[in-house]
Amino acid sequence: MATTLPLIESAKRLAAYRAVDEHFPPNARSIGIGSGSTVVYVVERISLLPRERTDHVTFIPTGYQSRELIVKAGLRLGSIDMHTETLDVVFDGADEVDPYLNCIKGGGACLFQEKLVAISGRKLVVVADFRKLSPSLSTHYAPGVPIEVVPLAANYVLSRLSSLGSSAPTIRMGGAAKAGPCITDNGNFIIDAPFPDGFIPMASSSISPPRPLTLKSIVGVVEHGIFWAGDRKPVTAYFGMEDGTVSVRTQPHHHHS
Numbered sequence: 316m317a318t319t320l321p322l323i324e325s326a327k328r329l330a331a332y333r334a335v336d337e338h339f340p341p342n343a344r345s346i347g348i349g350s351g352s353t354v355v356y357v358v359e360r361i362s363l364l365p366r367e368r369t370d371h372v373t374f375i376p377t378g379y380q381s382r383e384l385i386v387k388a389g390l391r392l393g394s395i396d397m398h399t400e401t402l403d404v405v406f407d408g409a410d411e412v413d414p415y416l417n418c419i420k421g422g423g424a425c426l427f428q429e430k431l432v433a434i435s436g437r438k439l440v441v442v443a444d445f446r447k448l449s450p451s452l453s454t455h456y457a458p459g460v461p462i463e464v465v466p467l468a469a470n471y472v473l474s475r476l477s478s479l480g481s482s483a484p485t486i487r488m489g490g491a492a493k494a495g496p497c498i499t500d501n502g503n504f505i506i507d508a509p510f511p512d513g514f515i516p517m518a519s520s521s522i523s524p525p526r527p528l529t530l531k532s533i534v535g536v537v538e539h540g541i542f543w544a545g546d547r548k549p550v551t552a553y554f555g556m557e558d559g560t561v562s563v564r565t566q567p568h569h570h571h572s
């Protein structure tokens with residue numbers, strides 16, 4: 316493991332740097348900054364740009380972690396609830412990405428604000444390493460689909476997920492640093508809901524399949540971590556590969572709405 320860690324970190328960094336170099340607009344006004352360990356390198360790259368390219372840009376975070384990244388890099392912090400203009404671009408990580416660039420997100424419990432910021436952008440640029448590439452959602456990322464729920468409804472949502480076909484959905488725990496459940500930046504719980512292979516249909520970018528809508532209609536579900544490519548503006552994904560290259564993928568079909 317000790318030898319694979321630097322490889323993965325360098326894969327993340329290569330992907331993030333290339334994504335910023337190709338998508339940070341010349342006259343940027345507002346940029347969304349997602350969450351996770353890969354986005355750290357996005358902010359690192361942005362902080363290396365000439366100040367005249369970043370001084371007039373407002374950076375919109377997707378949670379406490381990315382808010383801190385923005386502030387510590389000396390960039391101008393905004394807030395999605397204060398921002399009405401479409402963001403030029405949103406950079407974010409992902410836990411799993413299928414060939415249509417549909418994603419599972421929320422491994423770091425930040426999915427709700429990430430989705431809000433992603434739909435507020437003109438385009439989404441996903442940064443990840445090769446481990447995130449997946450032929451079909453919920454086959455590579457073992458915990459399954461992260462779902463943010465109002466705490467009072469957690470047990471009800473668990474039972475609904477089981478009857479929908481999720482195998483052993485669980486409330487995510489805080490781990491060593493927090494007794495009891497993980498609490499999101501919005502004060503909610505996360506349920507991780509694994510689904511059998513093939514349960515989440517592979518959607519082309521123009522279709523929003525029924526099952527995620529079913530998830531969203533459960534009382535108590537705030538948002539789920541499936542990001543359908545068709546819900547957003549164009550998506551481009553950068554994957555740092557094992558051989559030191561970066562694989563750039565765009566959606567097979569772009570639908571402009």
Ligand SMILES: O=C[C@H](O)[C@H](O)[C@H](O)COP(=O)(O)O
Pocket residue numbers: 349350351352353354407408409410419420421422423424425426429
């Ligand atoms: O809630 C967390 C986010 O969806 C992250 O963007 C995702 O988990 C990927 O994180 P990382 O880049 O650390 O793998």
